[in-house]
Amino acid sequence: MYLLGFDIGSSSVKASIINGDSGECMASAFYPKQEMKMTAIQSGWAEQDPEQWWENLKTAVAEIMQKSAVNPKDIDSIGISYQMHGLVVVDKDQNVLRPSIIWCDSRATGIGEKALKEIGEEKCLANLLNSPGNFTASKLKWVKDNEPELYARIHKIMLPGDYIAMKLSGDIKTTASGLSEGILWNFKENKAAKLLIDHYGFDESFIPEIVPTFSVQSVVSESAAKEMGLAPGTKISYRAGDQPNNALSLNVLNPGEIATTAGTSGVVYGVSDEIKYDQKSRVNTFAHVNHTAEANRLGVLLCINGTGILNSWLNKQVGGGAVSYEGMNELAANVPIGSNGLSILPFGNGAERVLENKNPGSTMAGINFNIHSNAHLFRAAQEGIVFSFKYGMDIMKTIGIDAKVIRAGKANMFLSPIFRETLAGISGATIELYNTDGSVGAARGAGIGSGYYKSPAEAFANLKKLETIEPCLNKKAEYEAAYGSWKSMLEKSI
Structure with a gap:
């Protein structure tokens, strides 16, 4: 069938x-x-x-x-x-x-x-x-x-x-x-x-x-x-x-599990069994697909509006469309963590709920005309996107969502090694990449709902993991220093 x-x-x-x-x-x-x-x-x-x-x-x-x-x-x-x-x-x-x-x-x-x-x-x-x-x-x-x-x-x-x-x-x-x-x-x-x-x-x-x-x-x-x-x-x-x-x-259904997407905008979605909320409503809590009156399963959602759209903007405006996204990643790979002091806020796609509906716009700070190139911009942009995730994930921790393993489809920003490694490095979480999408997930959901599958475990028995990215512990201090500079810039802008 x-x-x-x-x-x-x-x-x-x-x-x-x-x-x-x-x-x-x-x-x-x-x-x-x-x-x-x-x-x-x-x-x-x-x-x-x-x-x-x-x-x-x-x-x-x-x-x-x-x-x-x-x-x-x-x-x-x-x-x-x-x-x-x-x-x-x-x-x-x-x-x-x-x-x-x-x-x-x-x-x-x-x-x-x-x-x-x-x-x-x-x-x-x-x-x-x-x-x-x-x-x-x-x-x-x-x-x-x-x-x-x-x-x-x-x-x-x-x-x-x-x-x-x-x-x-x-x-x-x-x-x-x-x-x-x-x-x-x-x-x-x-x-x-x-x-x-x-x-x-x-x-x-x-x-x-x-x-x-x-x-x-x-x-x-x-x-x-x-x-x-x-x-x-x-x-x-x-x-x-x-x-x-x-x-x-x-297959993110249980407390402590995290799903992430990073397209034009980005989302971190964690499952909790506790009815909690952020006092400032910077992250949103919804009933997850398997929530019932008997067993709480709540989806805590962090949304960052300015994610892949920043990378796309740089591709068009700085690369002139002549450099592929893969080429941008290759150039950025030659730049050290922290982009030699260049920091970018990605918030240029409207008001951000995680910032209490403020709209600071995107900011580039620390540019040095003698050392920074387009490669530095490409890396700083990806780091800035990841750091915005980190900022929101710290808020999620206060209501019980602490990422140990992050699952994502291998698409959009997750195609970039720098993006993946930076997210693993600054969050301390292991990242697992899968070959799946929303319509395939909906088909599996149909099988669970109709009784074709006896359980979610049976529905996802054939879900294949493509890649695992472990946090690089010996670079932790470098990631944290770069994030500290980025966060300081953010706090001044809001």
Whole structure:
């Protein structure tokens, strides 16, 4: 039997089909080949038409079914990963009422900050583990305040993955993990967050039926099967936001385990069994994919907006696009740890939650025209990105997340030896690299939810480790000195 996984991103939609027994990926495809359209009517806004997610998904599924030559009737189940924090609203006929307000839209920031003060910081954090911030609930409040006629027609609200499941099945459902991403889950009461729902004046009926993350949540309808080229009745048995799903993809399910990504932005995601929160809400706590009322499994998420985008900017502006990323790494390898006193803050991609929503911008300090070259810039940038991770990971330690082993896919910044070695060196953690991605992880999640796999251990029995990077203890003092200089520069800038 086969398992199908979808990853609904804001840039593209990816689908993968895997052999359930061997774990082998039979085929993968993503659409569009260029980035999906994103609309910004005003500065700080970001919207997407959910229908384009569906249309791109249909194209991706058609390609993998053709490539793999798998009979649709041999697909056991479907798993869905999706961009977190987005808002989709539909009427009673399941028609989308407006474009989705997606994760990177910042229009509701002031609404969330006001709610935090009015509810009370301690009460809010103790129940929701986060500030309402710019998350899904606050985005819905913006719709209520600014589009009242449209708001009056809302039947249900959904996260992007809930929308795709609705299109596949005709059923509108969600999960506790998903609601926690929208700050719509009360961890003390283990139910939808009436505290915030009432404060914002929402109708509680807007919240869909809540189903377990791993379960047969619904099945593919006759009409969707025709559109998708799938078999009607195929089980939909897993859904999760992209960062919890990335952790699942790396078999990060237990307290103390850490998953990391480093693309345009970077994320460190650690699992805890303690209901704790950062008093300043610099890192966020959500219900992990395997969280239950009986066994706490919380995902503590650190997000750094300015990560690979800094490396990309240097590639274009300093390298002129003529130097490959591999070439940049080779040049940087000739520069010593600490880049001969050159330090770079990577915070040039918007306000950073880890810095209490400050936006210091990117800074380069300590440049010496007589000794520094483009190679020094390339190294200092990678060190600065790693040091921003270290800064956030120190905050995570205060709420019980102490990285001993960090797992990541071998992609993006983790393709760089300097990045990997610096992260291992300054954190003291062993780094394990795997060949997996979100859509493959979602397929494995589907197998767990449908009962195809008896346990997560069985689902990940064939997950292959590509590489292990151990911290270089004899260079620890050099890394710490470089980090000390970088941190001193950061503290002066904020």
